[in-house]
Amino acid sequence: MKIHPNSYTLEEFLVSLSRQHLEVVDHLVGCLACRRRFQGIVRQRSMSKKTADILLWPRKPAESCPSVPEGQTLFERERALAKERMAAPSLFVELTRQPAEQWDLLLGSSRFHTWGLFELLIERSLETGIHHPARGEELGLLALRLSENLDACYYGESLIEDLRARSWAYVGNSLRLRSDLQAADEAFLTAYGHLQRGTQDPLERAILLDLEASLRRDQRQLEQAFKLLRRAVAIFLQSSQRHRAGRSLVNLSTVYHFTGEPEKGIPILFQAVELIDPEQEPRLLLCARHNLIEYLTASGRYLEAQRVYREARSLYRSFPDAWSQNRRKWVKGKISRGLGQAELAESLFLAARDGFIHEGIPYDTALVSLELAALYTEQKRMADVRRLASEMLPIFSSLHIHGEALAALTYFRQAVETETVSLALINDIAIYLRRAEYDPVLEFQKARE
Numbered sequence: 001m002k003i004h005p006n007s008y009t010l011e012e013f014l015v016s017l018s019r020q021h022l023e024v025v026d027h028l029v030g031c032l033a034c035r036r037r038f039q040g041i042v043r044q045r046s047m048s049k050k051t052a053d054i055l056l057w058p059r060k061p062a063e064s065c066p067s068v069p070e071g072q073t074l075f076e077r078e079r080a081l082a083k084e085r086m087a088a089p090s091l092f093v094e095l096t097r098q099p100a101e102q103w104d105l106l107l108g109s110s111r112f113h114t115w116g117l118f119e120l121l122i123e124r125s126l127e128t129g130i131h132h133p134a135r136g137e138e139l140g141l142l143a144l145r146l147s148e149n150l151d152a153c154y155y156g157e158s159l160i161e162d163l164r165a166r167s168w169a170y171v172g173n174s175l176r177l178r179s180d181l182q183a184a185d186e187a188f189l190t191a192y193g194h195l196q197r198g199t200q201d202p203l204e205r206a207i208l209l210d211l212e213a214s215l216r217r218d219q220r221q222l223e224q225a226f227k228l229l230r231r232a233v234a235i236f237l238q239s240s241q242r243h244r245a246g247r248s249l250v251n252l253s254t255v256y257h258f259t260g261e262p263e264k265g266i267p268i269l270f271q272a273v274e275l276i277d278p279e280q281e282p283r284l285l286l287c288a289r290h291n292l293i294e295y296l297t298a299s300g301r302y303l304e305a306q307r308v309y310r311e312a313r314s315l316y317r318s319f320p321d322a323w324s325q326n327r328r329k330w331v332k333g334k335i336s337r338g339l340g341q342a343e344l345a346e347s348l349f350l351a352a353r354d355g356f357i358h359e360g361i362p363y364d365t366a367l368v369s370l371e372l373a374a375l376y377t378e379q380k381r382m383a384d385v386r387r388l389a390s391e392m393l394p395i396f397s398s399l400h401i402h403g404e405a406l407a408a409l410t411y412f413r414q415a416v417e418t419e420t421v422s423l424a425l426i427n428d429i430a431i432y433l434r435r436a437e438y439d440p441v442l443e444f445q446k447a448r449e
Contacts, residue, residue, distance in 0.1 A: 084116030091117045092124070096139075103142060113149045118160075121146060122167050129174035137174035143167045161198035165191045169211045176215045188212050203244075206235035210248045217255050225255045246275030250288050253295070260431075262295035269295065286315050286324065293331050302338035309335060326355035330368055337375055345375060357395060363433055365395065366409060370430045373412075377423055382416075389416040405436045408444045 091114070095106055106112060121143035129136020144167050147160055172187030191208055198204060213228035229252040236245035249272035253265030269292040278285045289312040296305035309332060316328045333348030349372045356365040369392055376384040392409055408429050415421040436442045 081115065084114040085119070086116075088114065088116035088120040092120050095142075100138065104145070107146055107149055110149075112146065113151065115150065115155050118143055118146055118150060118163060122163060122170065125167065125170040126173070129170060129177060133174040133177035137171050137178075140167045140171035140174065144171075158197070158199045161194045162201060162204045165194035165198060165204060166207060167191075168194060169208050173211050173214065176218055181215065181219055184215050188215065202235050203239055203241065206232040206239075206241075206244070206248075209235075210244075210251060213248075213251055213255070217251075217258055220258075222255055222259055226252070229255065242275045243277040243280050246272045246277075246288070247281070247284055249275065250284065250291065253291060257291075257295065263299040266292065266295050266299065282315070282318060286312070286319055289315060290327060290331065293335070297331065297334040297338055300338070302335055305331075305335050306339065322355055322359055326352050326359065326364075329355070330364075330371075333368075333371065337371070342375060342379065346372065349375065363405070363436075366392070366405070366433050367430055370412075370426050370433075373421075374423055374426045377421065377426065382419070385421065386416050389413040404442060404444045405433055408432050408436070411444070 091112055095103065095112060095117075098106060121139055125136050125140035125143060127136075128139060144164060147164055147167070150160055152160060168187050168191035172184045172191060175181075175184035175187055188208070188211075195204060195208060209228045209232040213225045213232070216222070216225040216228060229248050232248045233245050233252065236242070236248060249268050253268040253272070256262060256265035256268070269288055272288045273285065273292070276285045276288055289308065293305050293308050293312065296302075296308065316324065319325075329348045330352040333345045333352060336342075336348060337345035349368055353365060353368045353372065356368060369388060373385050373388055376382070376388065389412060393406070393413060412421070412426070412429050415425055432442075432444055436444075
C-alpha cells in the first residue's frame with residue numbers, strides 16, 4: 001500500500017477481524033517478542049520485508065531520545081529504511097575502497113551512520129568470509145565499529161545488539177576458516193553476550209547455533225555440533241525459515257561425513273534440497289546436491305549417484321569457476337570408477353588433479369591422487385602407481401602440506417617402492433588426510449599394509 005489508509009478503510013479492517021484476531025493485533029502492538037516472530041512469518045508471505053523489519057523499530061520515541069521524530073509513522077520509517085538500503089552499496093564502496101587506516105576517520109561522518117550500511121557490511125562479511133576469511137573478518141569488525149555510531153534511540157538498542165551478535169558470529173566463522181579456533185571460540189562467546197542484551201529473537205539465536213556448530217565440528221566436538229544443529233533446524237522450521245533450515249541440514253549432513261557415516265547424511269540432504277530456495281542461494285543448492293552425490297558414492301550407491309548427478313548437471317553449469325568444476329570432475333570420476341568405467345574415471349581424476357594443483361589446494365590434490373593410485377592398483381598397473389608416488393611428494397612439498405600429512409604420503413611412497421601397497425593402505429591414508437586437513441596436529445599412525 002503506497003498511501004495511508006483512510007478512516008473508512010481502517011474501520012472496515014477492524015470490523016472484518018474476529019475478537020481473537022483483534023486480541024492478536026492488540027498484543028502485537030505491545031509485545032516486541034511476538035512482533036519478531038511475526039516478522040519471520042510475513043517474510044514468507046506477501047508483506048514487504050521492509051514493513052516486517054520496521055515493525056521492530058522502537059514503537060514510541062523515548063523521552064531521552066530527541067533524535068526520533070515525534071509522531072513518525074510506520075510508513076515514514078519504512079520509506080526511511082528503504083532509502084538507507086538503496087544508498088548502502090555506494091557508501092560501502094566509498095568506505096571499503098579506502099585503506100583500512102582511514103576507516104575510523106570516514107566513520108566519523110554521519111553519512112555512514114545508517115542501518116542500511118550496517119546490514120550490508122554484515123552480509124558481505126559472511127559472503128566474503130567463505131572464500132576470503134581474512135577479508136570477511138575485517139568487514140565484520142568494521143560493521144561492529146560502525147555500530148558504535150548508530151543512533152540507539154532511533155534504531156533501537158536491542159536491535160543493534162542483535163546484529164552485533166550476528167557480526168561477532170560471522171567474525172568467529174572467518175576465524176574458524178583461518179584455523180584460529182581459540183580466537184573463534186572467544187568471538188562466539190562475545191556474540192552470545194550481545195545476543196543476551198538483544199531482543200531474545202529465536203531466529204538470531206538459531207543463526208548463532210548454526211555457525212557455532214561448524215566450529216564444534218572442526219574442534220571434533222561432534223556430539224555438541226549435532227545438538228546445536230538440531231536445535232537450529234527446529235527453530236528455523238518453527239519460524240517458517242525453510243531456506244535457513246535447509247542450510248543447517250547441509251551442515252548436519254557434513255557432521256555425519258566427519259564421523260565416517262556419510263550414509264546417515266543422505267536422507268538429511270534429500271530433505272535439505274527440498275527446503276533450499278535456489279533463487280536465494282543457488283550455490284548452497286549446488287553444495288547440497290554435490291554432497292549428496294559424494295555420500296551416495298561413498299555408500300556404494302553408484303546408480304543413484306549417477307541419477308542425482310544428471311539432475312544436477314545444469315546447476316553445475318551455472319558455476320563455471322575452477323573450484324566447482326574440479327570437484328564436479330572428481331565426483332563424476334568416482335561414479336565412473338564405481339560403475340566400472342575405468343578409462344573415463346582415469347581421465348576425470350587426472351583433470352581434477354591438474355585443476356587442484358593449479359589452484360594450489362594440497363589436500364584435494366592428495367586425495368584425488370590416491371583415487372588414481374587405487375584405480376591403478378585395481379588394474380595391476382604398478383608402474384603407473386610408482387610414477388604417481390614419485391610425483392606426489394615434490395608437488396605436496398611445494399604446496400606446504402603440514403609435516404604429519406607429508407609423513408603419510410612418504411609412507412605411501414615407501415609402500416609402493418617395497419611393493420607392499422594395497423587398496424586397504426591407500427584407503428587408510430585417504431581417511432587420515434581427510435581428517436588432517438581440519439586437524440593440523442593430528443598425528444599419522446602407520447596404516448595397515
